[in-house]
Amino acid sequence: MRDRPFSSFFLKSTGSGPPLRIGIQLDDMTVGQAAASVIEDVLAAGFAQIRCVILASDRSANRGVTAGRLRRAASTHWVAWRAVTWLDAKRSRVDDPSAMRDIGPRLASVETIEARWDRDGSDRARLDRTGVERLRAADLDVIVQLGRARPDEAVLDLPRHGVWRFRHGDPDRYADGPPDFWEMIAGDLVTVVSLERLGYKARGGAILGSATFATDMGSPARQCVMPLFGSTHLVIRALWQLHERGPAWLEARARIIAPRPMNDVRQGPTNGAVIDWFVRRLVRRTRRRILARIGRGEPVSTWRTAIRVGHAGLG
Template sequence: MAEGELRIGVLANGPEVQRWQRLALEQLLAVPGVRPVVWVTPPDGQEPDPPKDRWRTALYRRWRRTRFDPPAMRPERIDDLLAGVPRLHCEVQRKGHAERFDPEDLEAIAAHGPDVLLRLGLGILKGGILDLPRHGVWSFHHGDEEKYRGGPPGFWEIMQGDPLTGAVLQRLTERLDGGRILRKGWFNTIDHSLAETVDTVLTHSAVWPAQVARELLMGRNEAAEGVASTTNAPLYRYPTNRVCLDFLLRQARNKARFHRRELQEHEQWNIGLLHQPIAELLKEKPNLNVRWLPDPAPDAFRADPFGYRTADGQLNVLYEKYQYAQGIGDISRVRPKRDNVLKRSRTMLTTGEHLSYPYVLEHDGAVYVVPESAASGRVELYRVNEANDALEHVRTLVEEPVYDPTVFQWQGRWWLFGTLAPLTNAALHAWHSPSLEGPWEPHALNPLKLDVRSARPGGTPFVHEGRLYRPAQDSASTYGHRIAINEVLELSPDRFSEQVVRVVGPLSGTAFNAGLHTVSAVGDVTLVDGKRFVNVDEQRKRVRTRKLERLKQKKRSK
């Protein structure tokens, strides 16, 4: 690899690939310093061997051809991306399920000096091709290789009721789906739609080759070494006709249940207090004796609590006040009393657009608030003015629609963590700055992680015994199900790693026991929120109207 350059080769079946594969190649080639040097395809007309089980799997194959159409798998061409790049036609030798290149073809590929080969086609590769490029052959496996080897992606997760569908970018070895893991992520399994599940996983994992390439160009050769997979997971194959029929019935039942829940089960959050510092949650069995505020109105909820104390020691809790009749949230304040009697809450901020997650931080003697204002497409900074009991706008921090923006200082820099649509629960992004007011720059490796179990911020980062911890939401089973506390192992403008060290919630045995998605620190008090489900007429009408409109749009598009 020449200094400042990464030479890429592409393995494909031809000039036509799936949309997600083109996206992966586009993002890789957009990295400064990446240069495509060779393009390898089978000779025109070389067809894959027909499947031996084509009759036993005929129903699934027919369903895929006629009823299964995720946008990520639609065909697109890549010859425009590889214009001027030498193309080699290499006939692979098939033995069983494995494919090998002839020695002459290996020499021809090696003559172009690729540092990496990105596999976008062909079959199960074995032999000398795996060791030919310096940084190996990179290949995607869409599934958690520790549970599912083989395929098809997403199918067996739905069949087994697994709420998570994994994906990996691996450096291939001789072991099927047992290579060296370069990147790994976890996404929600959408159990009523295999197409939506597959589209999400394929589209959003496509960024990984570009991320690894950036690290290599920073001089981190270890980025292409990865971690060896030791999986002994069963090897899955295309489903038989009987299994496919069971799948179609299961997916239909799941869809009916999904629509019923949307119509009948609506979230109601409430705020609770734990009279202990937030670091107590790191204990193996923390005290979760929560004191809930009085129940919200039947058609409203209180969520995302953050607090501060005024000069007289009064606890002020800012939160998202959501009323189903309006359909948007605003930022309100309550002052909890020991007797649990609440006076009327005060509205602190309303913009006509949805607001939530009023993150509180203190700096240079002032109290600042950074609410989620993703609907406006910006992250705004406000200051609490105790003299007139108001939030005063200071400045815009980031011109991005960030969800649950969380701002903190660590090792001399300011950090802003949050997620971006469409993966608001899974795609963690970060920005950094020398000062609170900016300028803010995106992290070199955004998105930092793709993990619905521990990405989206869920409260106040805190330092305990010199270590930085970051609460995050675990929405694997349902949105806001529980809190995962990450220990941040490495954080700099071009590095990041963390690991989950504790999971908290939901708060069973209480009135709000269906979810927990915020834990925030106010000295010796920790604020939390809890979820239960209610049936709200206004929301049911809104959902019904939305569903009818979608049906009309589908009919018009046919």
């Protein structure tokens, strides 16, 4: 018997309000598997409708990554990280959550609003005046950012309940880097993925929900699997809470994120941080092999969380 996806428990609402009007911001109609799962959840929900797609797919500005990210990837600061991830991808056999899927046919009947992916390093999906007016006319409740381009400042206050996006890592500690990168480098036992409502400043906003996962210290590929696949329910759950229980309920439980200077948090991945992690990993692996050879293997502790639905209780 196959378990139901966790998101399937949030597809029906008894709220009396009209269906939520949702906008989706994408870089392209071809998206990663995890992002496609979020879109499928919203399409399957009986209390939400995708009314428009904001598409930042200017081909001159977007060839897989933004110009700003291309400059960073080409710099010497990322050489060690690119080498490690390339080697890890060769040896790891995991289901890649970033593997691309064409979602265009599923959104064929949805209005598309074209945006320009800014190439000045700001990574913004810029809308012209006509685009802003079309977005205002869509009368959206929420915009969900699933692309890499950051939303235009002009649209942050257009949806009634804000622009939502996934945030990987502790916002008080990590500002940059690939998803779930710093937890592995720093040796954090858990990796956090949050659903963030953007504020009017780049570091402002509020956390609407979070999911935690055991950190895989040894493999960048394996480290991404559970956080990316296992956090997709955060969007449909927050939309269900908004429709079922109302905005006041959701707002009362949101955690405010105070704006923070970028130089107060760790950014990366620098060569030094990656090399330090790789050396520590090599030392741990060598030590385990030596102990195993002499019959003194180290115990490995793992933990899992399970949710029982419909349980009547023990009393």
